[in-house]
Amino acid sequence: MLNLIRHDGPPEATPLVIAHGLYGSARNWGVIARRLAVDRSVIAVDMRNHGLSPQAASHSYPDMAADLAEVIAAEGRPCALLGHSMGGKAAMALALTQPERVERLIVADIAPVSYGHSQQKFIDAMRAVDLASVTRRSDAEAQLADQGVERALQSFFTQSLDIQAKAWRLNLDVLQAEMARIIGFPEDLGTPYTGRALFLTGAESDYVRPQDRPRIKTLFPQAVFAKLPGAGHWLHADKPREFEAAVAHFLAL
Numbered sequence: 001m002l003n004l005i006r007h008d009g010p011p012e013a014t015p016l017v018i019a020h021g022l023y024g025s026a027r028n029w030g031v032i033a034r035r036l037a038v039d040r041s042v043i044a045v046d047m048r049n050h051g052l053s054p055q056a057a058s059h060s061y062p063d064m065a066a067d068l069a070e071v072i073a074a075e076g077r078p079c080a081l082l083g084h085s086m087g088g089k090a091a092m093a094l095a096l097t098q099p100e101r102v103e104r105l106i107v108a109d110i111a112p113v114s115y116g117h118s119q120q121k122f123i124d125a126m127r128a129v130d131l132a133s134v135t136r137r138s139d140a141e142a143q144l145a146d147q148g149v150e151r152a153l154q155s156f157f158t159q160s161l162d163i164q165a166k167a168w169r170l171n172l173d174v175l176q177a178e179m180a181r182i183i184g185f186p187e188d189l190g191t192p193y194t195g196r197a198l199f200l201t202g203a204e205s206d207y208v209r210p211q212d213r214p215r216i217k218t219l220f221p222q223a224v225f226a227k228l229p230g231a232g233h234w235l236h237a238d239k240p241r242e243f244e245a246a247v248a249h250f251l252a253l
Contacts, residue, residue, distance in 0.1 A: 001074065002045045002067050003052035007033045013040035014103050016080045016251065017071055019064075019087030020044070021110075022119055022182060023170060025051040027159055032236060032244050039248065043079075045071055047087060049171035051160065056171075059178035061186055064090035065097055072101045080251055084108035084236060085207075089185055095193040096219060104196040105220070106247055109205050109233050111212040112219055114184040123172050125149050126157060131166040152237065197223040198250045202231035202238065 005026040009015075016036060018029050026033075026044035033042040046053040048067055056063070068090060072079045081102050083091030088110035095102045125147035134140045140161055141154040149157070160169045175182070197220040201208045208216075216223050226246055231238040 001070050002048065002054075004043050004045045004071060005030070005033070007037035007042040007044075009037040009039060009041045011041070014078070014080050014251075015041040015043060015075055016082060017068065017075075018042065018044040019047060019068060019081070019083035019090050020050070021083075021085030021087050022175070023050070023122060023157055023160060024084070024087070025160055025169070027051070028156065029236070032240055032247075035244055036248060036251075040080075040251070043071065043075070047090065049174050051169050055174065057174060059174055060181050061089055061093040062097070062189070065093035068094045069098050069101050078103040080104045080106070082106040082108065082247060083110075085110045085233065086182055092193075092219070093186070093189055095195065095197070096189040096191070099191075099193050099195060102193070102195060104198075104251070105193065106198045106200060106250060108243075109201045109207050109235055111199075111208045112185050112215060113212055115207075116183075118179055118183060120176065120179060122149070122153070122157070123176050126168055126170070127172060131168075134161070134163065134166060136163065137161060152234070156234070156237070192219050192221055194221055196250075196253070198246075199223055199225050200235070200243070200246055201225070201227050202233055202235035203227040203229045204231060205233040205235070207233055 026046050029044045033044045036042050048056050081091045088107040095105050129143045137158040140158045144154045228235050228239045236243040
C-alpha cells in the first residue's frame with residue numbers, strides 16, 4: 001500500500017484523502033492537512049514512484065487510482081478525495097472507475113485532458129544535481145537554481161531529497177518513461193461520476209481553460225468551479241489559507 005501520513009480528527013466525520021502532484025509528497029501537505037484535521041481525519045499519501053511509497057514500472061492513472069482505492073478500502077468507508085495536478089487526475093480516475101469509494105471530489109488546478117507541456121526539464125534539473133557534494137538542502141537548491149529552476153520549486157523538489165542516502169525519493173527513470181501518460185488522460189475510464197465535485201483553480205494558472213469545462217461537466221455533472229485570486233498552478237502553496245478555507249467550506253456542505 002502507499003506510504004501515508006495520517007492526521008487524526010473527529011472519527012464521526014468522513015475522512016479526507018489527499019493525493020499530491022508530480023514530484024510532490026505527502027510531506028508537502030503537512031500544514032494544510034493538520035489544519036483540515038480539526039474537522040475530520042486527513043490521510044496524505046505518497047503516490048507511487050514518489051516519497052516512501054513503492055516503486056513500480058507503470059505510472060498510469062488506472063494504476064494510481066487503484067492505489068488510492070486500496071488506501072480508502074483500508075479506511076472501511078468512502079472518503080472525500082482531494083488531488084492536485086497529477087494527483088487530481090488520479091483522483092478523477094478513481095471517481096470514474098470506483099465511484100462508491102469517493103464521497104466527494106476536489107480537483108485542484110487540473111482538467112481531465114491531455115497537456116502539451118512536458119515536465120522533463122525538471123527531471124533533467126534534478127539529475128544534474130551532484131548529490132555526492134550535497135550536505136544540506138540549500139546545496140541542492142543552489143544547484144537547481146543553476147539549472148534555471150525557480151526558487152519556490154527548488155524548495156518543493158528538495159523535500160523529496162534524502163540527504164543521508166544522497167538520493168532522490170523519486171523514481172526519475174519511470175517518471176521519464178511514463179511522461180506521456182502523466183501529461184495525458186485516458187479517454188474512456190467508466191461512467192460519469194455523479195457525486196459532488198469541486199474544481200478549484202488558481203486564477204493565474206492556465207491549466208484549466210474555459211474550453212475544458214464541457215469535458216469536465218460531461219464526466220462530472222455536479223461539478224462546481226471556483227478560482228483563488230493571486231494563485232498559480234501550485235495554488236495550495238501560493239494561497240494556503242485561502243485554499244484551506246475553500247476546501248473546508250466544500251467539505252462542510
